[in-house]
Amino acid sequence: MPPESAPPPVRSSFAIDVPDALLARARAGEAGAFEQLYRWFERPVFTLALRLCGDREEAAEVLQETMLKVFAKLGEFRGGCPFWGWLRQIAVNEALMRLRSRRKWEDDTALEDHALADEHLPPPTAAADAAALARALMQLPEATRSVLWLYHAEGYTHEEIAALMARTPSFSKSQLARGGRRLRALLESTAEKAHA
Structure with a gap:
């Protein structure tokens, strides 16, 4: 491998x-x-x-x-x-x-260790329509959306995001993993509706 x-x-x-x-x-x-x-x-x-x-x-x-x-x-x-x-x-x-x-920061707890493996998955496919991606991002909780944007679009590391948000790197990793899954599900749902 x-x-x-x-x-x-x-x-x-x-x-x-x-x-x-x-x-x-x-x-x-x-x-x-x-x-x-x-x-x-x-x-x-x-x-x-x-x-x-x-x-x-x-x-x-x-x-x-x-x-x-x-x-x-x-x-x-x-x-x-x-x-x-x-x-x-x-x-x-x-x-x-x-x-x-x-004062709308959510108190998400860290995901189980196996969920953190999703961190290295690529962001949603580039074929996703930009407008659909923007709409899906807006449906995510603020902290999750912030981590996704800072990590994928701005290139911040988990340590940098943790410092910015006064959290831990594991919080950033869990938000990235959870947010990536939610974003993919939202985009897939949008695509299915478009093809129905």
Whole structure:
């Protein structure tokens, strides 16, 4: 039996190379540079917030708060990581803070050890219609949806997700396994209805 290989790295929608000159202009307070950064990152921030929060109005608020914080803290960015990674971290923190403030986090317990084997299964097939996938994601509990999105779409590890959500890595693994099964079932049900 061949050894299990790690899943391919995920390329985040945030992975936009920002020229140092643009950052310097933004740090200097140039409105045009801020506007360009906003335009480049508006869609990835909104999409991430929508997937985590499940609500367009809340996603718009997360976008606004994220960009305000980015602009206010731009002088603190020292370049130890890509600018997009720093901005993405602010967006994730804003979205998760909004979820925590709603106090709707579920108290799911960890799955049995055998269920964690599902973690290495690929996400639902690429043939799934994007709209059906978005609808199915919105039917999942917030914590489960957040873990699925952060892991599969943004490339966070279980340890990083656990730190972001103030949980354990096993919580992230169990949510990924459970969420993957629920998502597949929802997509299969949608496909069966479409073919009926």
